[in-house]
Amino acid sequence: MSGQLPATDPPGAPRLRELTVDAPADREASVVAAVYRLGVQGVEVRDAESGAPAGRVHVVAWLPPSPTASRAIRGLRRRLGPDARCEWRDIAVTWEAAPPAASIGARFVVVAPGVAAPPGRDAIVLDGHLAFGDGLHPTTVLCVEALERRAAAPGGPAPSSVLDVGTGTGILALVAARLGATRVVAQDIDPLSLWAARRHVEDNGASAVIDVVEVLPAGTFDLVVANLYFAPLLALIPAMAARVAPGGELVVSGFGVDARGRVEAVVVAAGLVVREAKEREGWGLLVCGWRVGAAE
Ligand SMILES: C[S@@+](CC[C@H](N)C(=O)[O-])C[C@H]1O[C@@H](n2cnc3c(N)ncnc32)[C@H](O)[C@@H]1O
Known part of the structure; x- marks a missing residue:
């Protein structure tokens, strides 16, 4: 901020x-x-x-x-x-003007209100940079790309339930909903992020699909995605793993590539395995799933 x-x-x-x-x-x-x-x-x-x-x-x-x-x-x-x-x-509150349009992932473009999306891109409307998540940070891009890959993966339906931990502006929850999720919970502990996410969910006509909440919900989800600062990321991995449904996935980002080993160690201690690792501009992302014979 x-x-x-x-x-x-x-x-x-x-x-x-x-x-x-x-x-x-x-x-x-x-x-x-x-x-x-x-x-x-x-x-x-x-x-x-x-x-x-x-x-x-x-x-x-x-x-x-x-x-x-x-x-x-x-x-x-x-x-x-x-x-x-x-x-x-x-x-x-700090309220900076958003850039008029910024492409993110293969399908999306983040646009300020009233700005038309370029042809061929699906617009996510974000009104300013009140909270983290304007779509331009490499960790956000990594997460959007992971959500897109998961939605297009052959041999399985797109995740229908998604939990977005540390939602910021709500961008990843909005992307998940656009990609076909029918139940999305967007969680954050920061009052400004909660306020911004609720506003963006409404502005993007996604209120029927996305709930914005302050406390991690009970239950399990097909996909849990978290782009968090390093300390909360490590601390929350066990709680997030507990919310991954059998056959589901946990996608985590927000760590520098040098710290990947520390994140992997916590993921493995929580009973998951790393299935995929990606990097962008020095930042890392891990896609994790249940070990065969573990919680599922
Ligand atoms: C790096 S931003 C990511 C925002 C957005 N998800 C994105 O990908 O662009 C991290 C967000 O996590 C939130 N956060 C920090 N600690 C948290 C915690 N313990 N539980 C939930 N959210 C937290 C912050 O308020 C912030 O909005």
């Missing part, structure tokens, strides 16, 4: 609490760690070249305004000590 002020402030958009810690530059690592402990999804670090005074660092993060957030910020202030300052303000 960037810290730019919104180009447009969409009606009904949530507001965010923007937190800035001003600290001596040599305390950057410990301040970043302390801010992450508030539960934020990311931070922006500004040094002397990007707006902080010489010798100081500014660590900026965003979280939903709530009494819990206020308490957490007060606790952070106490822990930071006298040489650091912590300020916050409530702002309208």
